[in-house]
Amino acid sequence: xxxxxxxxxxxxxxxxxxxxxVVSCPTQTLGLNRDVNSKGxxxxxxxxPENCIGCSNCSSxxxxxxIAVYRVKVE
Amino acid sequence: MAEIAERLKxxxxxxxxIYGKSPLLNEVTMHYCPGCSHGVVHKIIAEVIxxxxxxxxxxxVSPVGCAVFAYNYIDIDWSEAAxxxxxxxxxxIKRISxxxxxxxxxxxxxxxxxxxxxxxxxxxxGENIVMIFINNAIYGMTGGQMAPTTLLGQVTSTTPYGxxxxxxxxxxxxxxxxxxxxxxxxxTRQSVHTPAAVRKARKAIRKAFELSQKNIGTCFVExxxxxxxxxxxxxxxxxxxxxxxxxxxxxxxxxxDGGKDATEPFNIQG
Ligand SMILES: Cc1ncc(C[n+]2csc(CCOP(=O)(O)OP(=O)(O)O)c2C)c(N)n1
Ligand code: SF4
Ligand code: SF4
Ligand code: SF4
Ligand SMILES: [Mg+2]
Numbered sequence: 001x002x003x004x005x006x007x008x009x010x011x012x013x014x015x016x017x018x019x020x021x022v023v024s025c026p027t028q029t030l031g032l033n034r035d036v037n038s039k040g041x042x043x044x045x046x047x048x049p050e051n052c053i054g055c056s057n058c059s060s061x062x063x064x065x066x067i068a069v070y071r072v073k074v075e
Numbered sequence: 076m077a078e079i080a081e082r083l084k085x086x087x088x089x090x091x092x093i094y095g096k097s098p099l100l101n102e103v104t105m106h107y108c109p110g111c112s113h114g115v116v117h118k119i120i121a122e123v124i125x126x127x128x129x130x131x132x133x134x135x136v137s138p139v140g141c142a143v144f145a146y147n148y149i150d151i152d153w154s155e156a157a158x159x160x161x162x163x164x165x166x167x168i169k170r171i172s173x174x175x176x177x178x179x180x181x182x183x184x185x186x187x188x189x190x191x192x193x194x195x196x197x198x199x200x201g202e203n204i205v206m207i208f209i210n211n212a213i214y215g216m217t218g219g220q221m222a223p224t225t226l227l228g229q230v231t232s233t234t235p236y237g238x239x240x241x242x243x244x245x246x247x248x249x250x251x252x253x254x255x256x257x258x259x260x261x262x263t264r265q266s267v268h269t270p271a272a273v274r275k276a277r278k279a280i281r282k283a284f285e286l287s288q289k290n291i292g293t294c295f296v297e298x299x300x301x302x303x304x305x306x307x308x309x310x311x312x313x314x315x316x317x318x319x320x321x322x323x324x325x326x327x328x329x330x331x332d333g334g335k336d337a338t339e340p341f342n343i344q345g
Contacts, residue, residue: 007086018110063114068095
């Protein structure tokens with residue numbers, strides 16, 4: 001059966017660490033980084049990259065449009 | 076580790092990109108506080124304008140309030156209006172250039188306090204514009220003062236003990252008033268706190284833009300929003316607070332749909 005896997009790329013310099021993407025992810029893929037960006041924000045990143053299904057939930061609620069979502073079908 | 080890196084390399088390729096930043100959003104970081112609803116609504120508006128292919132024929136009117144710099148973020152033509160006067164400015168633009176799609180973007184202080192007269196009269200005239208109303212129940216820009224939309228009991232910098240009816244009157248449900256006006260074509264209330272809500276709000280804003288090209292009256296979209304800085308909550312807590320306290324007073328859904336009232340009941344010429 002075809003399975004969908006995904007990945008996101010967060011523009012870590014634009015991210016403000018608001019956490020809205022983290023709580024909207026149905027697969028607990030995302031987390032806020034312990035490191036900060038140049039503005040001092042704990043930017044979002046894939047804490048559990050193997051979980052991502054490329055559903056775009058995170059990106060759709062991001063106020064700063066800093067998440068790009070990728071998705072592929074695998075057999 | 077190497078396995079995961081290899082897997083990511085295969086997924087993160089241009090041909091697999093399914094969603095990202097709208098091409099109509101400029102390459103600048105928005106000045107909004109982390110998690111502010113304004114950014115989400117800007118994004119939706121940019122996506123709608125891009126999807127409709129009307130980038131070159133759309134004119135926005137930005138308010139006074141936190142969204143005063145909206146013109147820096149969405150790559151279309153803009154005018155900036157004095158506080159509360161966006162509907163009057165949009166009226167002038169639309170009447171001179173009826174072929175353009177014209178919208179205002181206003182906060183609750185702008186649209187429902189200082190600009191109440193402009194708001195009500197523009198809609199009552201049935202101006203063929205879209206009005207996007209960001210209701211965050213507070214004056215965000217100036218430091219979190221009470222707005223007409225502030226809830227009873229809500230603490231703001233000017234209602235430190237909570238809004239009190241005897242002192243401050245009732246929260247104004249201006250969208251309900253707008254829906255009564257014969258000039259209103261489409262009046263709806265949306266939010267952007269979840270992926271599903273964002274999808275619905277995008278659909279509603281698209282519908283408003285499309286209807287506004289049919290010259291059937293004013294299209295009005297309220298977005299119940301958060302101002303986490305003004306509310307002194309985290310962005311995630313703010314969404315929960317909004318669902319719990321704002322939605323009962325400002326329920327989501329359409330209030331009017333069908334074009335401005337066709338009949339002229341009070342026209343003495345029949
Ligand atoms: C004529 C005038 N009166 C008052 C102000 C001060 N002022 C600036 S923004 C604002 C209210 C903004 O609140 P809102 O429209 O709700 O926007 P928000 O920042 O919450 O998005 C006020 C009262 C002003 N700039 N001009
Ligand atoms: S929603 Fe956007 S700005 Fe907020 S933490 Fe996630 S990526 Fe960063
Ligand atoms: S695309 Fe979906 S699964 Fe992947 S991180 Fe975003 S919300 Fe989570
Ligand atoms: S003050 Fe409130 S409305 Fe203004 S940017 Fe900050 S969170 Fe948004
Ligand atoms: Mg406001």
